[in-house]
Amino acid sequence: MAMNFHTSDNPGFGTERTMTSNHSSSAAYREPSLLELASRPEVDPCDVACDAMPGYVLGDLGKLESAWVHEHAEHCGYCRAQLEAYQSLDSALDTCAAPVTTACSQAKPPSVAQALGLKEARFGFMESILGPLMIATTDTGVCAIDYLEHGDRDSSLRRLEERGILAQEQQQFVQPVIDQLNEYFARKRTKFFLPLDLHGVTPFTRSVLDVANQIGFGQVVTYGCVAIGIGQAGASRAVGNALGRNPVPIVVPCHRVIKSDGSMGWYTGGSHLKHRLLEIEGVRFSSPSVVNQQALEI
Amino acid sequence: MTELVTHLNGPGDSNGSPPPVVAPPFSVMIDRVGGEIYRYAWHLTRNQADADDLYQETLIKAFRAYDKLPADANHRAWMYRIASNTFISDKRKQKRDNPLTEMMEQTLTTGTPDHARGLDARDLLHEVEAFVEQLPPKQRVALVMRKYHGHDYALIAETLDCSEVAARANVHEGLRKLRQAFADRLEV
Numbered sequence: 001m002a003m004n005f006h007t008s009d010n011p012g013f014g015t016e017r018t019m020t021s022n023h024s025s026s027a028a029y030r031e032p033s034l035l036e037l038a039s040r041p042e043v044d045p046c047d048v049a050c051d052a053m054p055g056y057v058l059g060d061l062g063k064l065e066s067a068w069v070h071e072h073a074e075h076c077g078y079c080r081a082q083l084e085a086y087q088s089l090d091s092a093l094d095t096c097a098a099p100v101t102t103a104c105s106q107a108k109p110p111s112v113a114q115a116l117g118l119k120e121a122r123f124g125f126m127e128s129i130l131g132p133l134m135i136a137t138t139d140t141g142v143c144a145i146d147y148l149e150h151g152d153r154d155s156s157l158r159r160l161e162e163r164g165i166l167a168q169e170q171q172q173f174v175q176p177v178i179d180q181l182n183e184y185f186a187r188k189r190t191k192f193f194l195p196l197d198l199h200g201v202t203p204f205t206r207s208v209l210d211v212a213n214q215i216g217f218g219q220v221v222t223y224g225c226v227a228i229g230i231g232q233a234g235a236s237r238a239v240g241n242a243l244g245r246n247p248v249p250i251v252v253p254c255h256r257v258i259k260s261d262g263s264m265g266w267y268t269g270g271s272h273l274k275h276r277l278l279e280i281e282g283v284r285f286s287s288p289s290v291v292n293q294q295a296l297e298i
Numbered sequence: 299m300t301e302l303v304t305h306l307n308g309p310g311d312s313n314g315s316p317p318p319v320v321a322p323p324f325s326v327m328i329d330r331v332g333g334e335i336y337r338y339a340w341h342l343t344r345n346q347a348d349a350d351d352l353y354q355e356t357l358i359k360a361f362r363a364y365d366k367l368p369a370d371a372n373h374r375a376w377m378y379r380i381a382s383n384t385f386i387s388d389k390r391k392q393k394r395d396n397p398l399t400e401m402m403e404q405t406l407t408t409g410t411p412d413h414a415r416g417l418d419a420r421d422l423l424h425e426v427e428a429f430v431e432q433l434p435p436k437q438r439v440a441l442v443m444r445k446y447h448g449h450d451y452a453l454i455a456e457t458l459d460c461s462e463v464a465a466r467a468n469v470h471e472g473l474r475k476l477r478q479a480f481a482d483r484l485e486v
Contacts, residue, residue, distance in 0.1 A: 054469070096430070
């Protein structure tokens with residue numbers, strides 16, 4: 001086509017428009033409207049009308065521009081035939097697309113987790129005496145318990161994704177975990193019978209969590225003690241960091257590991273939660289935040 | 299208790315600065331835009347096997363790059379862009395690998411008007427369909443986004459990494475080519 005003008009949804013004619021794209025010159029320019037172009041003596045209005053027809057059938061033109069194309073075609077046999085051809089083409093394209101639209105509305109998209117080679121999980125929520133908790137499970141077992149007062153749902157999901165787990169919300173799947181947690185908070189349960197899924201957890205952290213998992217209800221041990229348990233005496237700091245990465249707190253009782261002076265040490269949901277959990281388990285404190293030394297099983 | 303929790307979790311909360319923009323998890327982003335990207339893959343490829351492949355390839359590329367994407371990026375346009383570029387590059391690869399197929403298809407889609415007049419409406423539709431598939435990939439992408447998904451030119455431009463004017467030109471040029479190819483048969 002000889003002419004190269006631009007159409008617009010803007011119904012106004014002769015308005016000043018600025019190209020905003022990075023790919024274009026930043027200089028403002030005045031874009032001629034269809035009517036302006038068509039009224040120029042050196043321009044054939046039929047060329048303007050035909051050039052605007054793709055925009056006409058796709059609904060790209062402003063109301064006045066559309067009306068002009070329509071009116072021009074009404075009075076010009078050549079342009080009317082052109083416009084009707086574009087309209088036939090437009091409906092042919094609609095007809096071509098119809099079976100695809102139907103088929104894709106019935107087709108199930110491939111599973112995102114499978115496409116990415118990630119593990120699938122379901123997550124749900126519970127209200128607890130420690131605040132809201134988010135729980136995620138895979139077919140293997142519980143893969144995450146998160147204190148939502150400490151973070152938010154999205155950060156929990158991102159942490160799961162970093163571990164290669166993609167979770168969808170499905171509350172009913174986490175109910176067995178909620179039931180056991182509720183019994184624990186009500187002091188009716190001292191041991192969890194829940195399979196775990198530590199997918200994406202490093203071998204070192206896993207070994208630390210294995211040792212922590214052997215600490216019984218109401219018992220407390222020091223970080224140094226766990227370091228000895230994994231055969232790396234003196235690695236208390238690394239043990240502390242690994243416990244901080246425990247994806248399933250409460251169920252894997254990292255709260256039962258405290259500092260050698262009896263103070264709480266760091267805890268994923270805040271040390272006050274660690275204190276609260278130990279209280280539930282009947283651990284005695286010599287001062288508000290220091291465990292009675294006699295309770296420590298060093 | 300809640301007050302205590304809030305207080306203890308407070309570092310950085312009390313300084314009054316707005317919280318930084320955090321990108322949604324990948325799964326949440328896909329929940330929002332995955333469906334329409336899948337439909338888009340269908341309209342580009344027109345069959346389930348290819349649509350599934352294109353969608354999966356798009357997901358994999360997006361997941362690998364997601365962490366590097368600025369949190370406030372336009373995820374929807376970004377996904378369209380990955381899907382479109384994947385489609386375009388697959389098309390180019392096919393053309394490179396099998397130039398004969400393309401030549402044959404082009405011969406099929408450019409029947410002479412005399413011959414064409416003898417064909418019924420169903421044949422015409424098939425030919426229009428085949429012609430759309432043979433449009434240059436950028437024009438096809440732009441046409442599908444505008445015609446079948448009703449997207450505005452800002453999103454099409456962002457997807458094709460071009461100006462809105464160029465995006466519009468791609469769509470219109472696609473229609474003009476179709477109009478020219480089926481000139482006599484479409485006029486009423």
